Amino acid sequence: MDYQFQWRPVIQALPQLLEASLVTLQVSVLSMGLGLLMGLVLYFIRKSPILPLRAFATTWIEVARNTPSLFQIFIFYWGLGEFGIFLSPYVSVVAALSFNCAGYMAETYRGGFAAVPKGQNMAARTLGMTAWQSLRYVELPQVLRAIYHPMTNQFTWIILASSLGMLAGLRELSGETQYFNSRTFRTFEFFMAAAVIYYVITKIALLVLKAIGWNLFKAERAAK
Amino acid sequence: MIILENVHKSFGSLKVLKGVNLTVHEGEVVSLIGASGSGKSTLLYCINGLEKIDSGRVTVDGTDVHAKGTDINKLRQKLGTVFQQWNSFPHLTALENVALAPRVVSKLDKAAAREVAAAQLERVGLKDKFDHYPSQMSGGQQQRLAIARALAMKPDYMLFDEATSALDPELVTEVLDTMRMLASDGMTMIVVTHEMSFARDVSDRVAFFKQGVLAEIGPAREVMESPKDPDLQRFLSSSTR
Numbered sequence A: 001m002d003y004q005f006q007w008r009p010v011i012q013a014l015p016q017l018l019e020a021s022l023v024t025l026q027v028s029v030l031s032m033g034l035g036l037l038m039g040l041v042l043y044f045i046r047k048s049p050i051l052p053l054r055a056f057a058t059t060w061i062e063v064a065r066n067t068p069s070l071f072q073i074f075i076f077y078w079g080l081g082e083f084g085i086f087l088s089p090y091v092s093v094v095a096a097l098s099f100n101c102a103g104y105m106a107e108t109y110r111g112g113f114a115a116v117p118k119g120q121n122m123a124a125r126t127l128g129m130t131a132w133q134s135l136r137y138v139e140l141p142q143v144l145r146a147i148y149h150p151m152t153n154q155f156t157w158i159i160l161a162s163s164l165g166m167l168a169g170l171r172e173l174s175g176e177t178q179y180f181n182s183r184t185f186r187t188f189e190f191f192m193a194a195a196v197i198y199y200v201i202t203k204i205a206l207l208v209l210k211a212i213g214w215n216l217f218k219a220e221r222a223a224k
Numbered sequence B: 001m002i003i004l005e006n007v008h009k010s011f012g013s014l015k016v017l018k019g020v021n022l023t024v025h026e027g028e029v030v031s032l033i034g035a036s037g038s039g040k041s042t043l044l045y046c047i048n049g050l051e052k053i054d055s056g057r058v059t060v061d062g063t064d065v066h067a068k069g070t071d072i073n074k075l076r077q078k079l080g081t082v083f084q085q086w087n088s089f090p091h092l093t094a095l096e097n098v099a100l101a102p103r104v105v106s107k108l109d110k111a112a113a114r115e116v117a118a119a120q121l122e123r124v125g126l127k128d129k130f131d132h133y134p135s136q137m138s139g140g141q142q143q144r145l146a147i148a149r150a151l152a153m154k155p156d157y158m159l160f161d162e163a164t165s166a167l168d169p170e171l172v173t174e175v176l177d178t179m180r181m182l183a184s185d186g187m188t189m190i191v192v193t194h195e196m197s198f199a200r201d202v203s204d205r206v207a208f209f210k211q212g213v214l215a216e217i218g219p220a221r222e223v224m225e226s227p228k229d230p231d232l233q234r235f236l237s238s239s240t241r
């Protein structure tokens, strides 16, 4: 072993790497947010009495959960080109990750809603609330509590999976790392540094989500 | 005034209501008694529109509950409902539980909604529980919370569906006392209950529900002390409370 570590190129590239980390974070937050919203919609239309809607949701969920994420990104980036739809790397990665996240979240929502007793809706409705108000003020807060933990896991997963974006040409953290690697050939150093940055991003994200949860779920804390 | 006319209701092939007639006047307390699974809850839910009916008519102050054009959310504000499983909102404090509907349904501002909520919580004896979460309250307290929550909408009628059946025996009294207080305040109430002493002492009239109809109905003492229906006689002698 006569490999000489050389960290200088990494340190020189650090500003760019950190900037690319912001892209990673942005893509992840956006995909998670969209995934949460679309997952909720999927959850509802899968219960719809209209068969084509139901079939649409089921297909989405099945494909999202049972095909490689990388393929999903390629479909949005290259595949849609066949139909004359050309998305930028950024848009296709966000689209693919949200597509994926929505599929998983639809399943998670199912568990979350099942955890809310039917009487909650009945009580809300007898107070004169509309179905929407009952959902918004009574059921969803409880669903959110139930899905919060799986949701944080999902978010970690998205941050890491966003690295696949480099294969669609996105200059997020992995893409940027690969770029510097190809110019300096300090493979180990660059990917080591990127791994550490991923680790730190993930940990910080979890801490932030924990703090948000701590503020959100006061009832939980009071019970203890 | 609540009027049920020839109300029919089935679940699939199971006929639960087979022509129920009942008129409840302002200020009246009517208790509904009857065997488990006979359809008492269903009857209440047909009044507040939680269940649809197959035929017949239910009117509240002249408004047809099940008519197409009826604004059911508006109508329900007149009809407070208290369930056996009190259904307190676990993510909200007692005060927030009660203030929620005044805020989002009646569109009161935050301060006004809290004021209404505080007044009703005081009324049911939960003055010292404003900031408690349901998980920190006993079943009896949660049921009184549910009553306060219904009262905060200023209902003209209260529907109670076995409000004390899920409670430990020692917690029943505090809830019954709250219901007594409402009755003496002149609230119009329909009370599905297994508490025979409540039915006898607090209600103006008692109705015995049997096989999809109200088999016997009359002044409380009369029905409870000299029942005519043989099934009611048997039902009353087998009821311990």
Ligand SMILES: Nc1ncnc2c1ncn2[C@@H]1O[C@H](COP(=O)(O)OP(=O)(O)OP(=O)(O)O)[C@@H](O)[C@H]1O
Binding pocket: B011, B014, B016, B035, B036, B037, B038, B039, B040, B041, B042, B043, B162
């Ligand atoms: N949503 C429903 N779907 C199908 N059957 C139902 C439904 N709700 C109630 N039933 C049936 O209708 C009948 C009457 O039920 P209901 O709950 O009204 O009785 P109850 O008199 O309130 O009984 P309990 O004293 O146990 O509360 C029961 O046989 C019940 O199984």
Ligand SMILES: [Mg+2]
Binding pocket: B040, B041, B042, B161, B162
């Ligand atoms: Mg019942």
